[in-house]
Every structure is written in structure tokens, then in C-alpha cells.
Amino acid sequence: MRIVLVGPPGAGKGTQAVRLAEKLAIPHISTGDLFRANISRQTELGKLAKSYMDAGNLVPDEVTIAMAKDRMEQPDAENGFLLDGFPRNVSQAEALDALLESESITLDAVLDLEVPEEEVVKRIAGRRICRNDSSHVFHVTYSPAKQEGVCDVCGGELYQRDDDSEETVRKRLEVYHTQTEPIIDYYKAQGLVVTISSLGPVDEITQRALEALKREKAENK
Structure with a gap:
């Protein structure tokens, strides 16, 4: 299957992308991973992306699209892929459509x-994140530390990252509503959107997604 995964920040896209890609035996392609891989390998695209990032500028759509094209042409993506974080806006969605059409490939679902x-x-x-080890993550409601402000694992101080503050989260949501959410309507017009609730246990959400994708695939046969 060829899938685009969308949803607001905090919807659990990263978690579900990894799980769904594994269940469907297709590669998980995220923009973050694309940037990191190209920059670490010092590809021409990676050098170009880094020059924009080092200057504090957004990486232009055409660079992101070129990276995605290169990744989707790898042998492991021959039978499908799951795109996470791309496309991020309607112009990227249009470019992706043009790219897939040039390869005689179609998306199965969004x-x-x-x-x-x-x-x-x-x-x-x-x-809340541990200052000693950022992999130690807690949540004041869902997985609180035994002692407030203290990491259960190593005793380090727990803190809230600046980009996790309520004010920053609401700004990120504004950006999502303005830039990314319109791609849902764009793909709805093509009959590709499958919407599921991202509330509940992680396993339940994964199962919900797999069943919805299975139904979509059966209906579009």
C-alpha cells in the first residue's frame, strides 16, 4: 500500500507510522529521517538542505520533494510506502501527485x-523529560513520575521543554490548521481520505487504522 499519514501534532503519528509500516511490510518515510540521512551522507540534496537550515530558513519544497522522490525509488519501496510529515502543504501534495503520475503510481489512502x-x-x-537522559519521558497525567519532578529511572530532574509549553503547542496547531489541514480537503476530493480517532490505547489505534485501510483497499479494488 502507498499511504500518506496526516494529523495534528500530538496525534501519535510517529508511533503509528512505525507500527503500521511494520505491520504492512512497507518502509516508513519521514521528512525528518530524509533530512538526517541526506545530511549525514553529505549528498548534494543534504548539503543544500543544510545550507538553508544553517541560515535559519525553511528547506524549499523542491528540495524536500527531490529527497522524497529519491527515497521512494529505492527497492524496498517498490511495493509501497508510508509517508509521514510529507506532504506538509497543498503545493507539496500537488507535486507528489505529479511525481507519482510520472511513475504511473497512485496513492491507496490518506x-x-x-x-x-x-x-x-x-x-x-x-x-516531562529527564535532564540526564531525554529518553526518560513522563507525563503528568498519563504516566506520572512516582515523585513529582524526579525521574523514576535515574533520579534526574524532570522539566518541560520550551516547545512543549501550552503557548507553543497552540502556535503549532495554528500552523497545522493553516498549512497542513487543507491537504485533507485536497485528498478528500480524490476520495482517498480515511479518518480514524486517535484516542485510546496505542494498540487499539493501530488495529483501528489497519481495519480502516483494509476496508478502503477493498472498496477501491
């Missing part, structure tokens, strides 16, 4: 992870 805005704020603003 999976939209739906979550109420206040839940997004609660999920992200409630995160």
Missing part, C-alpha cells in the same frame, strides 16, 4: 488521525 485540540494540548504540554 490516513487522517483525528484528535480533539484540547487533547493535543494536554498530551504535549503534560510531557
Whole structure:
């Protein structure tokens, strides 16, 4: 299957992308991974992207699209892929359509992870990270530390990252509503959008997504 995964920050896209790609035996292609891989390998695209990032500028769409094209042409993506974080806006979606059409490939589904805005704020603003080891993550509501402000694992101080503050989360949501959400309507016009709730246990959400994708594939045969 060839899938685009969309949803607001805090919807659990990263978690579900990894799980779904594994279940469907297709590569998970995220823009973050594309940038890191190209920059670490010092490809021409990586050098170009780094020059924009070092200057504090956004990487232009055409660079992101070229990276995605290169990745989708790798042998492991021959039978499908799951795109996470790309396309990020309608112009990228249009470019992706043109790219796929040139290769006589079509998308099977656009999976939209739906979550109420206040839940997004609660999920992200409630995160607390250990200063000693950022892999030790807690949540004031869902997985609180035994002692407030102290890491259960190493005793380090727990803190809230600046980009997890409520104010920053709401700004990120504004950007999502303005730039990324319009691609849902763009793909709805093509009959590709499958919307599921991203509330509940992680395993349940994964199963919900797999069943919805299976139905979509059967209906479009």
C-alpha cells in the first residue's frame, strides 16, 4: 500500500507510522529521517538542505520533494510506502501527485488521525523529560513520575521543554490548521481520505487504522 499519514501534532503519528509500516511490510518515510540521512551522507540534496537550515530558513519544497522522490525509488519501496510529515502543504501534495503520475503510481489512502485540540494540548504540554537522559519521558497525567519532578529511572530532574509549553503547542496547531489541514480537503476530493480517532490505547489505534485501510483497499479494488 502507498499511504500518506496526516494529523495534528500530538496525534501519535510517529508511533503509528512505525507500527503500521511494520505491520504492512512497507518502509516508513519521514521528512525528518530524509533530512538526517541526506545530511549525514553529505549528498548534494543534504548539503543544500543544510545550507538553508544553517541560515535559519525553511528547506524549499523542491528540495524536500527531490529527497522524497529519491527515497521512494529505492527497492524496498517498490511495493509501497508510508509517508509521514510529507506532504506538509497543498503545493507539496500537488507535486507528489505529479511525481507519482510520472511513475504511473497512485496513492491507496490518506490516513487522517483525528484528535480533539484540547487533547493535543494536554498530551504535549503534560510531557516531562529527564535532564540526564531525554529518553526518560513522563507525563503528568498519563504516566506520572512516582515523585513529582524526579525521574523514576535515574533520579534526574524532570522539566518541560520550551516547545512543549501550552503557548507553543497552540502556535503549532495554528500552523497545522493553516498549512497542513487543507491537504485533507485536497485528498478528500480524490476520495482517498480515511479518518480514524486517535484516542485510546496505542494498540487499539493501530488495529483501528489497519481495519480502516483494509476496508478502503477493498472498496477501491
